[in-house]
Amino acid sequence: xxxxxxxxxxxxxxxxxxxxxxxxxxxxxxxxxxxxxxxxxxxxxxxxxxxxxxxxxxxxxxxxxxxxxxxxxxxxxxxxxxxxxxxxxxxxxxxxxxxxxxxxxxxxxxxxxxxxxxxxxxxxxxxxxxxxxxxxxxxxxxxxxxxxxxxxxxxxxxxxxxxxxxxxxxxxxxxxxxxxxxxxxxxxxxxxxxxxxxxxxxxxxxxxxxxxxxxxxxxxxxxxxxxxxxxxxxxxxxxxxxxxxxxxxxxxxxxxxxxxxxxxxxxxxxxxxxxxxxxxxxxxxxxxxxxxxxxxxxxxxxxxx
Numbered sequence: 679x680x681x682x683x684x685x686x687x688x689x690x691x692x693x694x695x696x697x698x699x700x701x702x703x704x705x706x707x708x709x710x711x712x713x714x715x716x717x718x719x720x721x722x723x724x725x726x727x728x729x730x731x732x733x734x735x736x737x738x739x740x741x742x743x744x745x746x747x748x749x750x751x752x753x754x755x756x757x758x759x760x761x762x763x764x765x766x767x768x769x770x771x772x773x774x775x776x777x778x779x780x781x782x783x784x785x786x787x788x789x790x791x792x793x794x795x796x797x798x799x800x801x802x803x804x805x806x807x808x809x810x811x812x813x814x815x816x817x818x819x820x821x822x823x824x825x826x827x828x829x830x831x832x833x834x835x836x837x838x839x840x841x842x843x844x845x846x847x848x849x850x851x852x853x854x855x856x857x858x859x860x861x862x863x864x865x866x867x868x869x870x871x872x873x874x875x876x877x878x879x880x881x882x883x884x885x886x887x888x889x890x891x892x893x894x895x896x897x898x899x900x901x902x903x904x905x906x907x908x909x910x911x912x913x914x915x916x917x918x919x920x921x922x923x924x925x926x927x928x929x930x931x932x933x934x935x936x937x938x939x940x941x942x943x944x945x946x947x948x949x950x951x952x953x954x955x956x957x958x959x960x961x962x963x964x965x966x967x968x969x970x971x972x973x974x975x976x977x978x979x980x981x982x983x
Contacts, residue, residue: 679700679701679721679722679980680700680701680702680703680719680720680721680722680741681695681700681701681702681703681720681721681722681723681724681976682703682705682716682717682719682720682722682723682724683702683703683704683705683706683723683724684705684706684708684713684723684724684725684726684728684729685706685724685725685726685727685728685729685748686706686726687724687726687748687965687968687969687972688965688966688968688969688970689969690966690969690970690973691724691968691969691970691971691972691973692704692969692973694969694970694973694974694977695973695976695977698973698977700976700977703720706728707728708729710730710732710734710735713729713735714734714735714738715738717735717738717739717742718738718739718740718741719740719741720739720741720742721741721742721743721744721980722742722743722744722745722746722976722979722980723742723744723745723746724746724748724972724976725745725746725747725748725754725755726747726748726749726968727749727754727956729754730754730755731745731754731755731756731760732756732759733756733758733759736756736759736760736763736765737759737763739763739765742763742765743764743765743766743979743980743983744765744766744767744768744976744979744980745760745765745766745767745768746768746769746770746972746975746976747767747768747769747770748769748770748773748968748969748971748972749769749770749773749774749959749968750769750770750771750774750775750778750827750828750881750959751769751881751882751909752767752769753881753882753883753909755767766979768975768979770967770968770971770972770975771826771827772827772967772971773959773964773967773968773970773971774828774958774959774964774967774968775827775828775831776831776963776964777958777959777960777961777963777964778828778831778907778958778959778964779828779831779832779834779835780835780961781907781933781954781957781958781959782828782832782877782905782907782958783832783835783836785905785907785931785933785952785954786815786875786877786903786905786931787815788931788952789903789905789929789930789931789952790812790813790814790815790903790929791810791812792810792812794952795810795949796810815836815839815840815841815875816839816840816841817840817841817842818841818842818874818875819841819842819843819844819872819873819874819875820832820833820836820841820842820843820844820873820874820875820876820877821844821845821846821863821869821870821872821873821874821875821876821877822843822844822845822846822847822860822877822879823845823846823847823866823869823876823877823878823879823880823889824846824847824878824879824880824908825845825846825847825850825854825855825858825860825879826847826850826879828879828907829845829847829877829879830854830858830860832877832879833845833858833859833860834858834859837859842861843859843860843861844860844861844862844863844869844872844873845860845861845862845863845869846862846863846865846866846868846869847862866889866894867894867897870894870897870898871897871898871899872899873898873899873902874899874901874902874903875902875903875904875905876890876898876902876903876904876905877904877905877906877907878890878904878905878906878907878908878912878913879907879908880908880909880912881908881909882908882909882910882911882912886909886911886912887911887912888911888912888913888914888917889912889913890904890906890912890913890914890917890918891914891917892914892917892920892921895917895918895921895926895927896926898926898927900925900926901925901927901928902927902928903927903928903929903930903931904918904927904929904930904931905930905931905932906930906931906932906933906934907933907934907958908934909934910932910934910935910936910937910938911936913932913936915935915936915940915943915945918930918945919944919945919948922945922948922950922951923948928950929950929951929952930945930950930951930952931951931952931953931954932945932951932952932953932954933953933954933955933956933957933958934956934958935956938955938956939955940953
């Protein structure tokens, strides 16, 4: 069986595939036309977030049986087009859980204590001790939109900071939230009304696109904080910008954007925003797990054939 690696994964995963007698080719950074010409020769492909497996790419996949998305979510793959050609689409949902949860907290702590601004000022020779009056996480209410693996991992860390945690997830048994120290709420509006800090952990779908829009932001507490380490499209960035400059929201931290990279975004100019370039899963440990889980997924899939 021939496997094409379209985006970088750890050598551990590649070696695992080769040790199980898969023929592996690594061709990263391909433009769409090159991918269309290349994909026809392979039984399985592995992608991360960079490669877009669109319907016209899938149309060229003459032998393809499996697409593995290394990481959480499959929104860069046309799942319907794959299904029409009887191509299975799988991901590695557990590989980056810890890394994304920790990055969520890194952004939150940096934001509430103005770490990036204080660091920048000090390196410029400024001693602005009185300027940076932060806020504690202790006793604040964290509202989790989405309480799957990553949401639950964030909750565990929030509880360690003695925060109150509420959660909204229409697809999860509320008892699972309760067992993990989360107080379930009945609807999204209730969460928006109660939370001091809102953190998103949901996929990008037709239902979740611009879930956080101007209307929803108006229902949040004045001075609330928004964290998004999920998918860029779930937040209307124009509405977010207006809320940040008006003072409706005290701050925001984003690792993901509607357009990546976010060229010419007005958010880039705001001091009450922390931005990182989609690096939530970018740890050595997570990359190793993604590679190994991707390889295991391929091996197990073809063992059943």
